[in-house]
Amino acid sequence: MTAEIIDGKAFALDLRERVAALSADFAAKAGRQPGLAVVLVGDDPASQVYVRAKGKATLAAGMLSFEHRLPASASEDEVRALVEQLNADAAVDGILVQLPLPDHIDEHAVITAIDAGKDVDGFTPENVGRLASGLDGFVPCTPLGCLMLLKDRIGDLAGLDAIVIGRSNIVGKPMAALLLGASCTVTIAHSKTRDLPAKVRAADIVVAAVGRPGMIKGDWLKPGATVIDVGINRIAGDEPGTTRLVGDVDFAGAMAHAGAITPVPGGVGPMTIAVLLRNTLVAAHRRAG
Numbered sequence: 001m002t003a004e005i006i007d008g009k010a011f012a013l014d015l016r017e018r019v020a021a022l023s024a025d026f027a028a029k030a031g032r033q034p035g036l037a038v039v040l041v042g043d044d045p046a047s048q049v050y051v052r053a054k055g056k057a058t059l060a061a062g063m064l065s066f067e068h069r070l071p072a073s074a075s076e077d078e079v080r081a082l083v084e085q086l087n088a089d090a091a092v093d094g095i096l097v098q099l100p101l102p103d104h105i106d107e108h109a110v111i112t113a114i115d116a117g118k119d120v121d122g123f124t125p126e127n128v129g130r131l132a133s134g135l136d137g138f139v140p141c142t143p144l145g146c147l148m149l150l151k152d153r154i155g156d157l158a159g160l161d162a163i164v165i166g167r168s169n170i171v172g173k174p175m176a177a178l179l180l181g182a183s184c185t186v187t188i189a190h191s192k193t194r195d196l197p198a199k200v201r202a203a204d205i206v207v208a209a210v211g212r213p214g215m216i217k218g219d220w221l222k223p224g225a226t227v228i229d230v231g232i233n234r235i236a237g238d239e240p241g242t243t244r245l246v247g248d249v250d251f252a253g254a255m256a257h258a259g260a261i262t263p264v265p266g267g268v269g270p271m272t273i274a275v276l277l278r279n280t281l282v283a284a285h286r287r288a289g
C-alpha cells in the first residue's frame with residue numbers, strides 16, 4: 001500500500017482565498033476591515049518567523065494587521081496592560097499573544113486577560129471550557145485545521161478510533177476534544193503511556209503532536225489509517241551543514257502502511273495561519289453583531 005498525501009498547503013490556500021473574499025464582503029457591509037493584533041514579547045527566532053508570516057497573511061486576506069513587539073525584559077504587568085488596551089480597541093477583532101513568553105511571565109495570567117470574544121487562538125479559560133462543553137467559541141487553530149483535513153479526507157468521523165499523541169494545551173487536549181465532538185472514540189497518549197505501538201495499531205486516525213522527530217514508526221500503524229503529523233522538527237540534513245524539517249512520524253515507513261498522511265512541511269503547518277484568519281473573520285462578524 002502507498003499512502004495518499006494530504007495536501008494541507010493546497011487546502012490552506014483555498015481556505016485563505018475564501019476568507020479573503022468573505023473579508024471583503026465584511027468590509028463592504030461594516031465599513032471597516034477585520035483587524036488582528038499580534039503581540040510578540042522577546043526575540044525568539046522561531047516566534048519572529050511565525051509572527052512575520054501571520055502579519056503578511058493577515059494583510060493578504062484584506063484584514064488590518066497590528067503588530068506589537070515588546071522587549072524580552074517587559075514585565076507581566078506591561079504585557080497585560082497591552083492586552084487590555086487591545087481589548088478596548090474597536091479596530092481589533094482578534095488578539096494573539098505569541099507563545100512561548102519569556103520565563104518570568106506567567107502565560108496563564110496573560111492569556112486570561114484576553115477578551116474571550118477576541119481570543120482567536122482559543123486559549124482563554126472561557127473558550128477552553130466552551131470547547132469542552134460543546135458550546136460555540138474559538139477553537140485553537142492547529143487542531144481545528146487538523147479536523148478540517150480529516151473531515152475533508154474521511155467525511156463523517158463518527159465511531160472511528162482516534163489516538164492523539166501529545167497532551168499540550170495548544171494541540172493535544174483541544175484535538176482530543178474536537179475528535180470527541182465528532183463522535184470518535186479517543187485515546188490520548190503521552191510520555192507515560194504504556195505500549196504506545198499497540199495503542200496506535202488500534203487507531204483509524206493518528207494525530208501526532210509530540211515534537212520528537214520520526215518517533216511514530218510506520219509498522220505501528222493500522223493498515224489504511226489516516227495520519228495527521230503536527231510535528232515540525234529541524235534535524236541535520238544529508239549534506240554537512242544543512243538542515244531539514246521532519247514530522248513526528250517516520251514518513252517513509254508510514255507511506256507503506258497508512259491510507260493517507262500529511263507531509264512535513266506542507267501538511268498541517270500551512271493550516272494554522274489559514275484557520276487563524278478564519279477565526280478572525282468569525283470574531284469580526286460576532287463583534288459586529
Ligand code: GUN
Binds near residue numbers: 096097100142
Ligand atoms: N506558539 C506555537 N503555536 C502557537 C499558536 O498556535 N498560537 C500562539 N499564540 N502561539 C503559538
